[in-house]
Amino acid sequence: MARLRRRLAGSTGALSRGLLMLISRDKIDEETWDDFEAVLIQSDLGVDPTTELVEALRSRIRVDAIADPAAARAILRQELLKLVDPTMDRSLDDTRTDKPAVIMVVGVNGTGKTTTVGKLARVLVAEDKDVLLGAADTFRAAAADQLETWGSRVGVPTVRGSEGADPASVAYEAVRAGIEQEVDVVLVDTAGRLHTKTGLMDELGKVKRVMERQAPVGEVLLVLDATTGQNGLVQARIFADVVQITGIVLTKLDGSARGGIVVQVQRELGVPVKLVGLGEGVDDLAPFDPEVFVDALLT
């Protein structure tokens, strides 16, 4: 968790600078509010959440006659936390008495999908779970190779098909192998070409349906690159149209991402950010903790 704070602290400067600006001025006047609003928008918080936040802050600061920067900061923290929504259930559906739990990972190529599958496998293995990977991105041979490399790195088997094989049949085989080998979790990587939405819809829908003939798909995790801002939201909408998303993984929060996107994407899809990617290494995946996140934004 300290790591999340450290990494985020480097990536979300705008909001912290904005806060600093807000609380370092002797008098909080109209101009200060306008400036602060601009900073919030720049931090990818989105127009509606920004307006709500500023209104809540303004009225609370007025009603309680807050003049002290530390008190203003505490109120900002509370209001930000409300926006991130600490009440959402962020646990992963990764344990089933009727094994295996099936987790499908979707997202546009390049967002960090395969890396996330590898890192998640590592987390699950560390929890003593038996894991099996399914390489249902059969469009590029390199994708299955990359997944297999992750599999050997974390010591779990990978089920793959030949290049151009039907993704659904590979996914089916992966779940079948998972049932046969009585593993705890089957993690399925999928293709993320967005050229034709209909094609993607057919493919992801079919992959899920085919797996569900054998075991319920408890999680469909959408991987989004946090550095892509609004573009990530557009992607989220497209994927949510084609398959029911149960959780979001925001990757590359260690980079130049602006953390406000968490709020927007959760609102857009109505599902929680469950995991965050904090680097390219095998241990760079963390559960999303709203309190740690908000504190990092305010560091």
Ligand code: GDP
């Ligand atoms: P995919 O095409 O969606 O499967 O994406 P990959 O898993 O191949 O990742 C694309 C690139 O993003 C690779 O260079 C990864 O190392 C990098 N990447 C993935 N997750 C993260 C992250 O959390 N932080 C950083 N900095 N890079 C990441």
